[in-house]
Amino acid sequence: MSTDSMVPNPLFDINEFPESYEAGRAEACGTLCRIFCSKKTGEDILPVYLSRFYMVLIQGLQISDFICRPVLASIILNSSSLFCTDLKGINVVVPYFIAALETIVPDRWDC
Incomplete structure (x- = not known):
C-alpha cells in the first residue's frame, strides 16, 4: 500500500507525537x-471481545498523574453513540466516562 492511498485522520497529526506510540494507540x-x-x-458479540474492549476503554479513560490526551480525545470523539447500542455490560464503563468528562469539561462557562 502506498502512502498516497492512505487517508490522514483529521483529528491527529502524526508529527504532533514524534517517536511515541500515543498516536497509534489513539x-x-x-x-x-x-x-x-x-x-x-x-x-x-462474544463476551471475551466485549470485556477486552471495555478494558481498553477503562485504561484510556482513567485519569491519573499521566493522562494520554490523544487516547482520551479519540475515545470521547469516536464513542458518541456507544451508549445507544445494546452492548451487554456497557454500564461498567459509565463511571470512567463521567470522570473523564468531568475532567475535560469546565465546571462553569465564562461568557
Whole structure:
C-alpha cells in the first residue's frame, strides 16, 4: 500500500507525537469505538471481545498523574453513540466516562 492511498485522520497529526506510540494507540482506540458503535441490534458479540474492549476503554479513560490526551480525545470523539447500542455490560464503563468528562469539561462557562 502506498502512502498516497492512505487517508490522514483529521483529528491527529502524526508529527504532533514524534517517536511515541500515543498516536497509534489513539487511532486504535478510536477505531475500536467506531467498530463497537456500529453494532446492529440482535448481532451477537462474544463476551471475551466485549470485556477486552471495555478494558481498553477503562485504561484510556482513567485519569491519573499521566493522562494520554490523544487516547482520551479519540475515545470521547469516536464513542458518541456507544451508549445507544445494546452492548451487554456497557454500564461498567459509565463511571470512567463521567470522570473523564468531568475532567475535560469546565465546571462553569465564562461568557
